[in-house]
Amino acid sequence: MGLRAVSTQTLQRLPMYLNYLKALPENKKLNISATMIAEALGLNHVQVRKDLAIISKGGKPKVGYVTDLLIDDIEQYLGYDSANSAVIIGAGNLGHALFAFTGFSEYGLDIVAAFDTDESVVGTTINGKMVLPIDGLSSFCHSENIKIGIITVPAQKAQEVCNMLISSGILAIWNFAPIHLVVPENVLVQNENMACSLAVLSKHLKQKNRE
Amino acid sequence: MGLRAVSTQTLQRLPMYLNYLKALPENKKLNISATMIAEALGLNHVQVRKDLAIISKGGKPKVGYVTDLLIDDIEQYLGYDSANSAVIIGAGNLGHALFAFTGFSEYGLDIVAAFDTDESVVGTTINGKMVLPIDGLSSFCHSENIKIGIITVPAQKAQEVCNMLISSGILAIWNFAPIHLVVPENVLVQNENMACSLAVLSKHLKQKNRE
Numbered sequence A, B: 001m002g003l004r005a006v007s008t009q010t011l012q013r014l015p016m017y018l019n020y021l022k023a024l025p026e027n028k029k030l031n032i033s034a035t036m037i038a039e040a041l042g043l044n045h046v047q048v049r050k051d052l053a054i055i056s057k058g059g060k061p062k063v064g065y066v067t068d069l070l071i072d073d074i075e076q077y078l079g080y081d082s083a084n085s086a087v088i089i090g091a092g093n094l095g096h097a098l099f100a101f102t103g104f105s106e107y108g109l110d111i112v113a114a115f116d117t118d119e120s121v122v123g124t125t126i127n128g129k130m131v132l133p134i135d136g137l138s139s140f141c142h143s144e145n146i147k148i149g150i151i152t153v154p155a156q157k158a159q160e161v162c163n164m165l166i167s168s169g170i171l172a173i174w175n176f177a178p179i180h181l182v183v184p185e186n187v188l189v190q191n192e193n194m195a196c197s198l199a200v201l202s203k204h205l206k207q208k209n210r211e
Helices: A010-024 A034-041 A045-055 A067-078 A093-100 A103-107 A135-146 A155-167 A194-210 B008-023 B034-041 B044-055 B067-078 B093-098 B102-107 B136-146 B155-167 B194-210
Strands: A084-089 A108-115 A129-133 A148-151 A170-176 A187-191 B084-089 B111-116 B129-135 B148-151 B172-175 B188-189
Touching: A010 A034, A010 A148, A010 B155, A010 B194, A034 A187, A034 B136, A045 A067, A045 B136, A067 B111, A067 B194, A084 A135, A084 A155, A084 B136, A084 B194, A093 B093, A103 A108, A103 B194, A108 A135, A108 B194, A129 A170, A135 A155, A135 A187, A148 A155, A155 A170, A155 B008, A170 B194, A187 A194, A187 B194, A194 B008, A194 B067, A194 B102, A194 B172, A194 B188, B008 B034, B008 B044, B008 B067, B008 B084, B034 B044, B044 B067, B084 B155, B093 B111, B102 B111, B102 B155, B129 B136, B148 B155, B155 B172
Parallel strands: A084 A108, A084 A148, A108 A129, A148 A170, A170 A187, B084 B111, B084 B148, B111 B129, B148 B172, B172 B188
Antiparallel strands: none
C-alpha cells in the first residue's frame, strides 16, 4: 500500500480511534471527521488529521471519512486483519492468565503455545492449549514460523529466555518481566511494566495522603 | 522521611533495581554499588547513582549500599511494604484474569472486589472473592476506604465507569480500556494500553517481512 512509517505516538493513538469508531451508534456512523474524533477523545485536531492522513487515503474535505472504510484502514494498518501467532514463556501466575485470555484475538494475536521448565505445569492444558517443555521451544518456533514471543518468567530468568527466543527466530518480544533486555538491532522489545504502573499509582496515593 | 518527588522515568527504573537486587545470589549480596547495578541492567551509571540517592541515604563512597537495606528503602519508597486495596470494574475476560491473578500482592496491590453489570457474572466468586453488582460500588468504596480503581470494561463504557469511580472517592485509576479518560486534576490515570503494545509488535513484524 506504500504507507509511511509512523511514530510510536501515532501508533498509540490508532487503537483509541478504532475503539471510538467501532463504538459509534449505527445512526451516527456514516461519515466522521478528524475534528469530531479529536473532540470526542480530548485530542488536538491537527494531530488527529495528520494521523489519519498517514493510514488512510479516504478523507475528503468538508465530508471527512466514510466511517466503515476508516475502520477497515486502521485495522489493516495495525495488522488486526491478519493474526500473528505467538508463544508465551513462563506459565506461572501471569503467564497462565495471559495464555487463558481469549481477548487478544481481537487485536490479531493468537498465543498458540506456552512453554515452561516446571514439571508440575508441563503437559497440562489451559483453555485446551498445551503447556510444553522449554526444550522444544526452538523446533516449535521454527516449524510453526512463530515470530512473537511473550516473556512472563521472573526477572532473573528473563534474559536467558530472551536469548532462547532470539535463537528460535523470534523478531518481536512482549516483555512482562521488569528488567531491561539486551537484544540485537533487528529484534523489537515492547515492555509491559505493570510493576511500574503500580508504583506510579501507589506514589500518587502517598502524595495525596500527605496533602 | 522527607524524600523528594521523583520523575516517572526514575519511578520506572526502581522496580528494575528491586528485581535485580532481590535476584542476587546470597554470597554476592552484602554490598552493591550504583555502577554494578548500572552495568548489569545496561543503564547509565550516573543516572542510577542519582536515582538511588533520591530514595536512599545509605550509600557510602567506595563501598556503595548494603544490599538488604537498599531493598528495604526501594520497597518502602514504592509503597510495596503497605498494601493498597483496589476494586476492579468489569469482570469480563481481562477483568477476570486480573482479579484472579495473585501476583499483584508482591507489589502491594490487593484487588478486594470486582464489580459488573452483567447478571450472569454478578454473585459468582473468583478465587474466593465476590463479583458484586455495580450499584454497590460507591458505598463499598466509601466504607472500605478504597482509593484505587481498575477499569477493564469496553472502551465505550470506560468514561462512565471512570465517573462512577471518581464519585466513589477513587483517587488513582489503572485504565486498561484503550480510551482517553477525562478526570479532575487530583485524580491520576495510569494507562495500560495492551492494544497499543500489540500494534507496535505487529507493525515491527510487518516491516521486517517487507525487508
